Amino acid sequence: MRRDTLKGYLFISPWLAGFLLLVAVPFIDSIYLSFTHYDVISPPRWIGAANYKRLVMEDPFFWKSLAVTLKYAMIAVPLGMVFGVGLALLLNLNIRGIRFYRTVFYLPSIIPLVATCAVFTWMLNPQMGLMNSLLRLAGVEGPAWLTSQPWAFYSLVLMSLWTVGGSMIIYLAGLKDVPASLYEAAVVDGAGPWQRTIHITLPMLTPVIFFNLVMDIINAFKYFTQAYIMTEGGPEESTTFYALYLFHRSWRYLDMGYASAMAWILFLIIVAITAMLFTTHKRWVHYGR
Amino acid sequence: MLAAGTMALLLFAWMLTIPPLRRYPDREPIHFWHMWTGEWKVIVDDICTAFNESQDTYEVIPLSIPRQVADSKFLLAVAGGAPPDCMAQWNQVLPQFAESRLIMPLDEIMAPDELLAFQRQTYPIARQIADYQGRPYCVPLALDVRACYYRLDHLRKAGLLPASAPRKVATQEEAATIAALLPQSLEELTEWGSALHIYDKEGRMVRLGFLPERLRMFASVFGGGLYDRNQGRLTLNTPQNLRALSYLGDYRNAVGYDRVQRFASALAGDDGPELPFITGKISIMIDGQWRIPQMQRFAPDIPYATAPIPPPRDGGRPLAGWVHGNFMIIPVGAKNPAGAWAFIKFWTGRDDPARAADFYVRAGWLPPSPQVANTAHYRDFVREHPQFQPFIDTLSSPNIEASPPVPFQILLFDLLKRMEGSVMRGSTSPAEALEKLEQEVGEVERRRRELVHEE
Amino acid sequence: MRSRSPLALSRRQRAATHIVLLLMCLPFLMPILWMVTTSLKSNAEIFPQTDEAAITFSLDRIFPDQPQWQNYKEALETGPFVLYLRNSLMLCALNVFGAVASSALVAYGFARMRFPGKDLLFFILIATMALPRHVTMIPVFVIFKALGWYGSLLPLIVPAFLGHPFYIFLLRQFFQTIPTDLCEAGTIDGASELRIFTQIMLPLAKPALATCALFQFLTTWNDYFGPLVYINDPAYYTVAYGLQQFMGNHGSEWAQLMAVATLFTLPIIVLFFCAQKVFIQGVATTGAKG
Known part of the structure; x- marks a missing residue:
C-alpha cells in the first residue's frame, strides 16, 4: 500500500512541483491582495472586506460584466456542445471522403486566435465584409456587426461556433473508443440508429462530454481575448466580459487589490459549478470499465 | 534517439546564432523602451545610434514594444524589480505612475541649473504635461498639437473658395491669403463641412466633409476646459463644456451616427498613403502636425492648408484645443538614471539645439523647447512648410489645455469616451451625460479620499 | 465486394449525409478562403470605388484579377x-x-x-x-x-x-x-x-x-x-x-x-x-x- 502511494506521488510529481513552485504562492498572495488596496507598486494596505463589499454593493459594472459573461456561458456553451457532438456523430459515419470533412471542420480551430479575430473583423466589416456584401446581394442591408447592439455579442458567439472543431475532435476520439461489438450486439437486439445513439453512443461518450463541459464552462467564464481585440468591450458595454473588466481594473487602472477580489469571486463561482459537476458526475459519466 | 539528437543539435545552433546585443560591451548600458514602430522606429533608432556615437560612456539599447502591451510589460518590470532605465510614453499614465511612485520626479536628477533651464526654456504647455503636484515627472520629447487641415481642391470644387484664391500653399504669402478665406468661426466651419459631405444614391456616405470629435478637444474651444489648474480640480459639468458636448452631439446626429460608423469602417487606413484625407475620403480633418511630413512624402501634389480650430462666434476662444505629446519617464529603481538623463538631454537638445533640430525636422515633431524651434534649421523648415505655422502659433497660446493631472487619468478618459459614445449614439442627452459623468468621477474621487484618510 | 456490416448506411442515407456535410463545409471554409483571397488582392479590389460606399457580393470578385504577391513581400519586410x-x-x-x-x-x-x-x-x-x-x-x-x-x-x-x-x-x-x-x-x-x-x-x-x-x-x-x-x-x-x-x-x-x-x-x-x-x-x- 505505501509503495503504491509513493509510486502515485512520483507520477504526479512534475505537476506537484510546478504547483508548489509557481502556482501555490501566487494564489495565496492574490487572496491576501483581495483584502487590500494595492496599486502594483506601493506596499498593499489592508482594508478588510471593503473590496468585496464595494463590488457587490456599489459597482454596477461588476454586475453588468457578470451578466454579460453568464449570458455568454448560457448561450455559447450549450450551442457549442450540441454542435460539437452532432458534428462528431456525423463525422463518425463510414462514408467516402470522411477524412476531408473532418479536416474541413477541424481547420478553423487551429487557426491562431489573433488571426481568427483579424479575419472575422474583416468578414464582419459593415461596408466591405463578406457577410454584408452577401446580404446586400439578397437586398438586405446588414448591421454594423461589431459596433452595434445586440449584434456585437452575437458575432462573438458566432465566432465561437466557428471554432467548434476543437471540441469536435475530442468527441470524435471518444467515439472511436466505443467498442464496435457493443453496436453489433445492439443491432442483433434490433436497435435502430437513433436508439443506438441514445443508448450506446452518448453514454459511452460521457467521459469526453464531461471533460468538454467542464472546460467550456471554465473558458466561458474567463472569456477575454476575442472581446479585448475585436470589440474592446463595446458598444455600450454589451461585450464587457467579466475578465475584460477585471483586466481593466488590474492593469489599466492599477487597482490590483480590487481586481484580486474580482478574480476570487470568479474563482468561487467556477469552482462551485465544477464541484457540482464533479459530485454528480459519477451518476451520469460512464467510464468503460 | 535520432529525434532527440537532432533537437539538441538544433538547440545548440540556435544559441550560437543569436547575434550579440551589445555594440559597445564595455560601456554602461541604458535600457530604453518605446512604442514606435515602422518609419518612426527608424528615426528613433537613428537618434540612439547618434547618441552612442556622440560619447563613449554610455550605450543606449532601444527596445520597441507593441503598444497594446507596453504598459503591462513596463508595470510588471517595475513591480518585479527589473525596470528599464527610461521609457518613451504617450498613454494617459503620467499622473498615475507619479502618484504610485513608479517613476522618479526628475528634479532629483537634474542639476539646479538644468532644472532652471527646464523651467525657463520649455513651452508652458510642455511643463503642464510634465507636472504632477508641482514637480516634473517626465521630459516631453515632442508635442502633439491638433489643427484643421483643408483640402483646397475639394473646397474649390464645392465653390467655397473664390477663383482668385491661390491653388496651393507653398509660400507664407499664399498661406496668409488662404488663411483669410478659411472659416473664421466654428459655425462657418460647420456649414462648410455639411456642404462637403457626399452621399451615394442609397444615402450612404461616400465622402465626409468634416467631423468634430472629442470633448477634450472642444471644451477649451468653447471657453471651457476639463481642469482648473489654479484651483486644482476637475471642471466637468460646466455650461461651456455642455455647449461643446451639445455641439458635437448635434453635429453627429445631423450626419447620422450609424452612417459615420459605417463610413469609417470602409476607410483603407488611417496612416501613410491611406490617410483618408489623402485618398480624398475626408475634406476637412482635425489632426496633428505629424501629418505634414506624411503629406509631403505620400501626396506632394495635393493642395492643402492648415488653420487653428476656429472658435464659435460667442464665448469661444481662439488657438484652443487639447495638446498632448510623447514624453520620457525614468522608473524608480532604474539602474542607470544618470545615463537616461544624458540621453534625454541629447534627444531634446538641451546642450546642442541645432543638432537636435535635425531629428525634429526629419520626424516633423514639435519641439518642447523654443530653443530648438528657434534654430535656423527648424525655422527654414517651417518657412518651407508654411502649414506648420498654425501649430507653432498654437503652442504658445494660453488657451490650450493638457490632460487633467489627476491620478486616475486613464479611468477619466475611459469614462469620457463612454459618455461621448452614449451622447453620439443619441441614447443620453448631453446634459444628463455630463451630470452622470460628474457623479461617476465624484465617486472615484470619494473612494480615493477614503483610502488616503484611512492611511 | 466487402460484406455489408450491419452498421453501414443505405445509399439514400449516404447521399443525404454528403449533402448535409457539404452544405456545412461552406461556412467553415469561407472565412479561410476569404482570408487567402483578400491577401492576394489589390486595394482597388478590396475597397469600394470612389463613387460608391459599400460592396455587393459578386462571384467574379472572389478571386483577385492579378495575385498581388507583393502584399506578402511587404508584410515580411x-x-x-x-x-x-x-x-x-x-x-x-x-x-x-x-x-x-x-x-x-x-x-x-x-x-x-x-x-x-x-x-x-x-x-x-x-x-x-x-x-x-x-x-x-x-x-x-x-x-x-x-x-x-x-x-x-x-x-x-x-x-x-x-x-x-x-x-x-x-x-x-x-x-x-x-x-x-x-x-x-x-x-x-x-x-x-x-x-x-x-x-x-x-x-x-x-x-x-x-x-x-x-x-x-x-x-x-x-x-x-x-x-x-x-x-x-x-x-x-x-x-x-x-x-x-x-x-x-x-x-x-x-x-x-x-x-x-x-x-x-x-x-x-x-x-x-x-x-x-x-x-x-x-x-x-x-x-x-x-
Missing part, C-alpha cells in the same frame, strides 16, 4: 521574420515535448494509481485553471526573477515540463476509458508501472496525445506576451510578436493584414497535415479494439 520563425519553432518544439511528456505522466498517475488525497489533488488541479492569470502575473514574475531566470528563456520553457492541467485532465479522461484488463495482464507479467505506462497506455492514447501536442503548439505559437515579458532582447522574439507589431501599425490595411494572418497560420496547417496520420486516422485505428 516589416520585421526579421526568419529569425522570429526559428525562435517560434524552437520554443514550440521544447514546449510540446515538455507539456505532452509531463502531462501524460501526471495524467496516468491520476487515472490509474491509488494514493491518499488523489481526488482532492485532482480537484485542486482543475481549480487552478479557474483563477484569471491577470492577478497572479506579478508574483509569478517575482518568482522567476528570484530564481534568476529573468532575461533568459527558462520561464518560457520550464513551466511546460511541469504539466498543464488542461492536458492532464484530457489525458486522464482517456486513460480511464482504457479497459483495466489490458494493464492487469501487464501487471501479471511482472511489468513495472512505468513500462505499462510507456508500452501499453501511451500507444493507445496516441490520438489524445496528438491533440495535446497540437494544442500546445498553438498555445506557444500564439504567445507573444511571455517572450515579451521575460526577454528584453528582440533577437529572441517570436512570430506572434511580429504579428502583434504589424497589427498595431497596419490595422486596416486589409490585404497586408490578411497576408500576415495567412503566413502566421500556414506553419500550423502544414504541421496539421503532416501529423494528420496520427491524428485523424490514428483516432480511427485505436477505435478498433472492440
Whole structure:
C-alpha cells in the first residue's frame, strides 16, 4: 500500500512541483491582495472586506460584466456542445471522403486566435465584409456587426461556433473508443440508429462530454481575448466580459487589490459549478470499465 | 534517439546564432523602451545610434514594444524589480505612475541649473504635461498639437473658395491669403463641412466633409476646459463644456451616427498613403502636425492648408484645443538614471539645439523647447512648410489645455469616451451625460479620499 | 465486394449525409478562403470605388484579377521574420515535448494509481485553471526573477515540463476509458508501472496525445506576451510578436493584414497535415479494439 502511494506521488510529481513552485504562492498572495488596496507598486494596505463589499454593493459594472459573461456561458456553451457532438456523430459515419470533412471542420480551430479575430473583423466589416456584401446581394442591408447592439455579442458567439472543431475532435476520439461489438450486439437486439445513439453512443461518450463541459464552462467564464481585440468591450458595454473588466481594473487602472477580489469571486463561482459537476458526475459519466 | 539528437543539435545552433546585443560591451548600458514602430522606429533608432556615437560612456539599447502591451510589460518590470532605465510614453499614465511612485520626479536628477533651464526654456504647455503636484515627472520629447487641415481642391470644387484664391500653399504669402478665406468661426466651419459631405444614391456616405470629435478637444474651444489648474480640480459639468458636448452631439446626429460608423469602417487606413484625407475620403480633418511630413512624402501634389480650430462666434476662444505629446519617464529603481538623463538631454537638445533640430525636422515633431524651434534649421523648415505655422502659433497660446493631472487619468478618459459614445449614439442627452459623468468621477474621487484618510 | 456490416448506411442515407456535410463545409471554409483571397488582392479590389460606399457580393470578385504577391513581400519586410520563425519553432518544439511528456505522466498517475488525497489533488488541479492569470502575473514574475531566470528563456520553457492541467485532465479522461484488463495482464507479467505506462497506455492514447501536442503548439505559437515579458532582447522574439507589431501599425490595411494572418497560420496547417496520420486516422485505428 505505501509503495503504491509513493509510486502515485512520483507520477504526479512534475505537476506537484510546478504547483508548489509557481502556482501555490501566487494564489495565496492574490487572496491576501483581495483584502487590500494595492496599486502594483506601493506596499498593499489592508482594508478588510471593503473590496468585496464595494463590488457587490456599489459597482454596477461588476454586475453588468457578470451578466454579460453568464449570458455568454448560457448561450455559447450549450450551442457549442450540441454542435460539437452532432458534428462528431456525423463525422463518425463510414462514408467516402470522411477524412476531408473532418479536416474541413477541424481547420478553423487551429487557426491562431489573433488571426481568427483579424479575419472575422474583416468578414464582419459593415461596408466591405463578406457577410454584408452577401446580404446586400439578397437586398438586405446588414448591421454594423461589431459596433452595434445586440449584434456585437452575437458575432462573438458566432465566432465561437466557428471554432467548434476543437471540441469536435475530442468527441470524435471518444467515439472511436466505443467498442464496435457493443453496436453489433445492439443491432442483433434490433436497435435502430437513433436508439443506438441514445443508448450506446452518448453514454459511452460521457467521459469526453464531461471533460468538454467542464472546460467550456471554465473558458466561458474567463472569456477575454476575442472581446479585448475585436470589440474592446463595446458598444455600450454589451461585450464587457467579466475578465475584460477585471483586466481593466488590474492593469489599466492599477487597482490590483480590487481586481484580486474580482478574480476570487470568479474563482468561487467556477469552482462551485465544477464541484457540482464533479459530485454528480459519477451518476451520469460512464467510464468503460 | 535520432529525434532527440537532432533537437539538441538544433538547440545548440540556435544559441550560437543569436547575434550579440551589445555594440559597445564595455560601456554602461541604458535600457530604453518605446512604442514606435515602422518609419518612426527608424528615426528613433537613428537618434540612439547618434547618441552612442556622440560619447563613449554610455550605450543606449532601444527596445520597441507593441503598444497594446507596453504598459503591462513596463508595470510588471517595475513591480518585479527589473525596470528599464527610461521609457518613451504617450498613454494617459503620467499622473498615475507619479502618484504610485513608479517613476522618479526628475528634479532629483537634474542639476539646479538644468532644472532652471527646464523651467525657463520649455513651452508652458510642455511643463503642464510634465507636472504632477508641482514637480516634473517626465521630459516631453515632442508635442502633439491638433489643427484643421483643408483640402483646397475639394473646397474649390464645392465653390467655397473664390477663383482668385491661390491653388496651393507653398509660400507664407499664399498661406496668409488662404488663411483669410478659411472659416473664421466654428459655425462657418460647420456649414462648410455639411456642404462637403457626399452621399451615394442609397444615402450612404461616400465622402465626409468634416467631423468634430472629442470633448477634450472642444471644451477649451468653447471657453471651457476639463481642469482648473489654479484651483486644482476637475471642471466637468460646466455650461461651456455642455455647449461643446451639445455641439458635437448635434453635429453627429445631423450626419447620422450609424452612417459615420459605417463610413469609417470602409476607410483603407488611417496612416501613410491611406490617410483618408489623402485618398480624398475626408475634406476637412482635425489632426496633428505629424501629418505634414506624411503629406509631403505620400501626396506632394495635393493642395492643402492648415488653420487653428476656429472658435464659435460667442464665448469661444481662439488657438484652443487639447495638446498632448510623447514624453520620457525614468522608473524608480532604474539602474542607470544618470545615463537616461544624458540621453534625454541629447534627444531634446538641451546642450546642442541645432543638432537636435535635425531629428525634429526629419520626424516633423514639435519641439518642447523654443530653443530648438528657434534654430535656423527648424525655422527654414517651417518657412518651407508654411502649414506648420498654425501649430507653432498654437503652442504658445494660453488657451490650450493638457490632460487633467489627476491620478486616475486613464479611468477619466475611459469614462469620457463612454459618455461621448452614449451622447453620439443619441441614447443620453448631453446634459444628463455630463451630470452622470460628474457623479461617476465624484465617486472615484470619494473612494480615493477614503483610502488616503484611512492611511 | 466487402460484406455489408450491419452498421453501414443505405445509399439514400449516404447521399443525404454528403449533402448535409457539404452544405456545412461552406461556412467553415469561407472565412479561410476569404482570408487567402483578400491577401492576394489589390486595394482597388478590396475597397469600394470612389463613387460608391459599400460592396455587393459578386462571384467574379472572389478571386483577385492579378495575385498581388507583393502584399506578402511587404508584410515580411516589416520585421526579421526568419529569425522570429526559428525562435517560434524552437520554443514550440521544447514546449510540446515538455507539456505532452509531463502531462501524460501526471495524467496516468491520476487515472490509474491509488494514493491518499488523489481526488482532492485532482480537484485542486482543475481549480487552478479557474483563477484569471491577470492577478497572479506579478508574483509569478517575482518568482522567476528570484530564481534568476529573468532575461533568459527558462520561464518560457520550464513551466511546460511541469504539466498543464488542461492536458492532464484530457489525458486522464482517456486513460480511464482504457479497459483495466489490458494493464492487469501487464501487471501479471511482472511489468513495472512505468513500462505499462510507456508500452501499453501511451500507444493507445496516441490520438489524445496528438491533440495535446497540437494544442500546445498553438498555445506557444500564439504567445507573444511571455517572450515579451521575460526577454528584453528582440533577437529572441517570436512570430506572434511580429504579428502583434504589424497589427498595431497596419490595422486596416486589409490585404497586408490578411497576408500576415495567412503566413502566421500556414506553419500550423502544414504541421496539421503532416501529423494528420496520427491524428485523424490514428483516432480511427485505436477505435478498433472492440
